[in-house]
Amino acid sequence: MLVLHGLLGSSRNWLSTGRDLAKHYHVFALDARNHGKSPHVPEMDYDVMVADIIAWMDGQGLARAAICGHSMGGKTAMLLACRHPERVERLVVVDIAPKDYFWVAHRGEFLAMTELDLGSLTSRSEAELRFEARVTNLGMRKFLSTNLTQDDAGTWRWLINLPALTAALPVMEKNCLTAADRYAGPTLFVLGGRSRYAEPGDHAIIRHHFPAAQIEVIADSGHNPHMDAREEFVRLVSGTI
Incomplete structure (x- = not known):
């Protein structure tokens, strides 16, 4: 399977x-x-x-x-x-x-991720707090933060290809x-x-x-x-x- x-x-x-x-x-x-x-x-x-x-x-x-x-x-x-x-x-x-x-909530989630300043980020929990203005659901904020990872230098980055997924969102929502x-x-x-x-x-x-x-x-x-x-x-x- x-x-x-x-x-x-x-x-x-x-x-x-x-x-x-x-x-x-x-x-x-x-x-x-x-x-x-x-x-x-x-x-x-x-x-x-x-x-x-x-x-x-x-x-x-x-x-x-x-x-x-x-x-x-x-x-x-x-x-x-x-x-x-x-x-x-x-x-x-x-x-x-x-x-x-067509989910308005998806737009807020992608905006929250795009707006996140990775250079000043210190933890996933901090990212969840920064998401709060656009993403009201705590479970969703935690889910979004699972896509964050740190490199060996301690710098945060996205596991997902955020620009490509943002551009493709209208296609992903279509039948x-x-x-x-x-x-x-x-x-x-x-x-x-x-x-x-x-x-x-x-x-x-x-x-x-x-x-x-x-x-x-x-x-x-x-x-x-x-x-x-x-x-x-x-x-x-x-x-x-």
């Missing part, structure tokens, strides 16, 4: 859930381009991310795999399944739908599927009941593109059901498809 993280995340977000899934699958958690330890490049859209996954699979000698993607990773996974169904054993999409998004895109293979959507990323009104468009889709809603979860309800998430992913 290949696990694809969300925007501004990394494979590290899946360490605990990945270990649980590893009881059922041989799990590879990958860093998307411009995230984590992957290369920084100017091109950033879903087509190139799908090409990255196919190239990685080819390099590993993997003809097929189960693909599990969260948020941005879920959009990548959906496009991969529709355009390269022969490479996808089964598809798991986590709290995202095949539709356009990457066309009306003709279909994947008929086994598909599971795991959605958070407290999340606004995928709602009951989206079920019809999900089934338009993924006619075999099983849609499961974890009532007490937000946008991160793999973290908010890890045991239930792992049960669903490992036992229902």
